[in-house]
Amino acid sequence: AQKITQTQPGMFVQEKEAVTLDCTYDTSDPSYGLFWYKQPSSGEMIFLIYQGSYDQQNATEGRYSLNFQKARKSANLVISASQLGDSAMYFCAMRNGRDSNYQLIWGAGTKLIIKP
């Protein structure tokens, strides 16, 4: 069965430090996609970054990068130079399905708190 595991329920990080949020996944499908979303306390779900299973390079979006280790089935999110506004819940998700059937399977999330 397809599954996403986020082992860090919560993290405290000093402002301006880099932070790594862990995500491991399990799937037998050779074609899949991995996503990270941010959910601030206001509740909205904000797309951060995407990595396809066939992508040769790790995805990057501004201060966000995805450390994709296919053999280990891990897709960790790295946030460089953390800011107070980065405090939020972070969810790792995996695309499940083919063609246009792309429902997401979600991890339990990691609550990140940035300390000033």
Add this chain to the structure above:
Amino acid sequence: DSGVTQTPKHLITATGQRVTLRCSPRSGDLSVYWYQQSLDQGLQFLIQYYNGEERAKGNILERFSAQQFPDLHSELNLSSLELGDSALYFCASSPPGGGDTQYFGPGTRLTVL
């Protein structure tokens, strides 16, 4: 702003009642997904529509139903509401042609009293 709109933002109702949540996808997106986020179950996929047709079903209760209209907006109907249905309900949309990224609306927070 993702471009996905959801109404209402908050909804408070009583057990046994029926409510309708509305979603308008981003311009040009054909797929609409509904998700439920609750404290005990986390985020769960409910149902997907693609250009008016149901494409996939997840953990959606029989008391819940959805549809996507010709103008591509979607409605999620929740009936015979129970306390446990209290949750944040998200709608997301994705572009045609199998685009991967789903863009989420702001959510509707449903409270059942």
